[in-house]
Amino acid sequence: MKLEGTILRGPEFEPVEGRVVVEDDEIVAIEEADVESDDIVCPAFVNAHTHVGDSIAKEAGRGLSLEELVAPPDGLKHRLLRQTGREEKVEAIHRSLRFMQQSGTARFLEFREGGVEGVEILRDALGDLAIDPFVLGREETEVLDVADGFGASGAADADFSRERNATREAGKFFAIHAGEVGPEDIHPALDLDPDLLVHMVHADDVHLDRVEDSEIPVAVCPRSNLVTDVGTPPINELRERTSVALGTDNVMLDSPSMFREMEFAAKVCDVPAPAALHMATRAGAEIIGSDAGLVEEGRPAELLVLDGDSDNLAGVRDPVRAVVRRAGTNDVKRVVL
Structure with missing residues (x-):
């Protein structure tokens, strides 16, 4: 060809x-x-942070805070997921994945709710699509038997030391949200020595120094951060310290379009075009050890x-x-x- x-x-x-x-x-x-x-x-494209399970609730929750929308265990999305049958979840996720593939995404890093069953639902939703997921399970360490690693909600939600140790023992990937709402959970997240930090909206110079010293990559989702009114990440400052990749975050809040995410990063966050394209392609691939x-x-x-x-x-x-x-x-x- x-x-x-x-x-x-x-x-x-x-x-x-x-x-x-x-x-x-x-x-x-x-x-x-x-x-x-x-x-x-x-x-x-490589989408470095997604929650495609939210596909059953696109644009739900007008006027709610971030915690009211997505905080476990009783945020709006978690309540809606509990109320939704398996078949409906599979179909909704499949349609989001099909859109992602049609709009140029080859791979994505998914934080997958629902434990082992949640990972199996995602696998079923892939069907005959060629898009390739890197799945980070949640909620139970048993998920490591079927997932590529563990995706923690954030150090403010729980002590994830046990999950981090289990992930390390399994030789798998550990990622955690940090600095999305405020800076308080960044140091505890860094203490876990994760393979990936997500968001880092409220990172200051001390946090950035630790990130640089530890060489931990960061996935940023600026459109989602603006929608949830937590601010926008200091992308260029992060880029000076470590590798930064783009993600689209919750399908509930934003279309999983890397075109839209790049445009937003370039026009709102003043990221140079070549850097934005790198963040949408090679940076995410490097995080998961791919040559793509x-x-x-x-x-x-x-x-x-x-x-x-x-x-x-x-x-x-x-x-x-x-x-x-x-x-x-x-x-x-x-x-x-």
């Missing part, structure tokens, strides 16, 4: 004209050449092809800025997974 157009090549997303050659799900060559195609070829997220020889062929001659993208002068700040699902011509 050969994909022609403007290729956003390598870690700098250098625009080159030519074709990407794919064999056996791997990029085997990038050939620079004059081609007639207006397509833009870039890495498929770049258009380079030897990388997995997880690619997004945009129609550069769409009414929205025709005439762009900077394809990287176009992907980050302008493109959307309607511009997607093909997703190669």
Whole structure:
């Protein structure tokens, strides 16, 4: 298979004209050449933080605080999940995952409610979709038997030392929310030596120094943070200290569109376009130990092809800025997974 157009090549997303050659799900060559195609070829997205179980309650809870919406065990989403049957959950999640795949997401890091059953529901919801989940189970350590790791709600909710130790013993991944509502839970979260911190909206210089020293990556979800009125994360300050990836957070609150998340990060949080694209692709892949997220020889062929001659993208002068700040699902011509 050969994909022609403007290729956003390598870690700098250098625009080159030519074709990407794919064999056996791997990029085997990038050939620079004059081609007639207006397509833009870039890495498929890696969504670094999701809660797709919320798909049964999109846009529920107008006027509620973050705690009222999502805090375990009796936040609105948890009550609605308890009231919803398995079949309905599977169908709702499947539709969100299908949208994610159609809009260019290849992989996602999911905080999965419901223990072992919750992980099984997600696996069933995948069906024949090619999108690849990295599943962090919750609520019980037994979930480590079926999940890629454990996703803790936050150090203010409980002492997660037992879950952290179990995850370490199992050789699996441990992630935790921190600094979403305030700074109080950041140091306790860091004390657990997690593999990933999520949110860090209220991180100050002392927290940032600890993050830098420990080299812990961070997943930020700026649209969700604005919706829940907790502020927006200091993305550029975090980027100076560690690796930062983009996530879309709760499907209840926001569409799981990496296009929207990149645009918001670029326009509201003043993140440069190449950095935003890196946060939406390679940064998330690195967190889970994947070689994906770049258009380079030897990388997995997880690619997004945009129609550069769409009414929205025709005439762009900077394809990287176009992907980050302008493109959307309607511009997607093909997703190669």
